[in-house]
Amino acid sequence: MTQALKEQTVNKDWVTLCGIQDLVANSGICALVAKPSEQGEQLEKQIAIFSIPDSEEKVFAVDNFDPIGKANVLYRGIVGSNNGEPIVASPLYKQQFSLKTGTCIQEEAEIGAYPARIQDQAIQVYI
Numbered sequence: 011m012t013q014a015l016k017e018q019t020v021n022k023d024w025v026t027l028c029g030i031q032d033l034v035a036n037s038g039i040c041a042l043v044a045k046p047s048e049q050g051e052q053l054e055k056q057i058a059i060f061s062i063p064d065s066e067e068k069v070f071a072v073d074n075f076d077p078i079g080k081a082n083v084l085y086r087g088i089v090g091s092n093n094g095e096p097i098v099a100s101p102l103y104k105q106q107f108s109l110k111t112g113t114c115i116q117e118e119a120e121i122g123a124y125p126a127r128i129q130d131q132a133i134q135v136y137i
């Protein structure tokens with residue numbers, strides 16, 4: 011059910027998930043987002059939020075679920091860049107996912123990537 015959140019969520023909006031003081035530079039944290047689906051049921055999803063101060067965007071939000079390792083682990087991945095693309099490498103099998111698009115660089119796989127922004131002192135994700 012959790013994986014359906016991106017597809018099924020209606021009324022997308024900017025959601026405050028944490029404050030900038032919760033972020034660790036060049037590292038990830040995890041937040042649990044709950045939103046009602048079209049059918050009115052409550053859908054929950056783990057979102058990994060990364061702070062990359064040297065990037066233009068500063069913050070990135072992607073699914074925490076690693077579709078290859080099949081576990082909620084991506085927030086613990088190592089961040090870096092691949093040809094200038096900010097990525098997170100899964101702590102399980104080391105595949106790299108673009109933090110901008112969610113596309114896996116080594117394999118045919120994809121995770122959800124969500125617009126993220128810093129608003130005042132808050133980290134907001136469009137989901």
Ligand code: FES
Pocket residue numbers: 083086101
């Ligand atoms: S991510 Fe769970 S043990 Fe490393």
